Amino acid sequence: MKTCDNTSVGIFITDSQGRYLMFDRATFPPGTAPAAGHVDDHGTAEDAGRAEVEEELGLTVTGLTHATGCWRDNRCRRLPGARGTGHDWTIYQATVTGDLTPSARETKNVRWIAADALQELADRTVAYAHGRITDAGFEATPGIEPVWVQWLADTAAIHISPDDLLRVDQLTR
Numbered sequence: 826m827k828t829c830d831n832t833s834v835g836i837f838i839t840d841s842q843g844r845y846l847m848f849d850r851a852t853f854p855p856g857t858a859p860a861a862g863h864v865d866d867h868g869t870a871e872d873a874g875r876a877e878v879e880e881e882l883g884l885t886v887t888g889l890t891h892a893t894g895c896w897r898d899n900r901c902r903r904l905p906g907a908r909g910t911g912h913d914w915t916i917y918q919a920t921v922t923g924d925l926t927p928s929a930r931e932t933k934n935v936r937w938i939a940a941d942a943l944q945e946l947a948d949r950t951v952a953y954a955h956g957r958i959t960d961a962g963f964e965a966t967p968g969i970e971p972v973w974v975q976w977l978a979d980t981a982a983i984h985i986s987p988d989d990l991l992r993v994d995q996l997t998r
Contacts, residue, residue, distance in 0.1 A: 829906035835861040844937040856970025870915040883926030899997035971996040
């Protein structure tokens with residue numbers, strides 16, 4: 826099993842209508858999220874962002890703008906890295922070109938999600954964090970992948986109370 830490098834990138838892609846290109850993760854952790862992955866041997870965070878968009882969605886990144894990011898204590902499916910369990914995240918907003926060709930290995934249900942539907946998915950994650958949805962129920966019909974709730978709130982894509990944000994953050998550990 827691979828060891829985590831403790832660095833991750835995530836890439837928001839939006840269209841002219843303000844919808845977010847998101848998908849349900851086909852691998853751990855469950856949830857709906859944009860393209861993301863470890864920096865690993867990609868070189869820079871920018872290089873990793875471009876590679877992840879290509880690997881997961883088949884699109885070519887034509888521009889990257891830093892959006893947010895910080896250290897998060899979120900688990901991944903790898904063995905803990907030198908810094909323990911967690912990742913130093915860099916989140917970008919990207920412009921892309923090409924034809925959408927999602928990876929069947931990493932993605933399910935790739936779709937453009939409007940702001941109101943994004944909020945509904947975030948609300949589902951909050952309900953899961955409060956124990957109103959079972960693990961099996963969340964995996965079957967996911968909300969936003971818990972680590973992404975913070976980034977979506979940071980960029981004002983969704984609205985969540987500080988208390989609910991803390992509760993959702995507990996799911997990432």
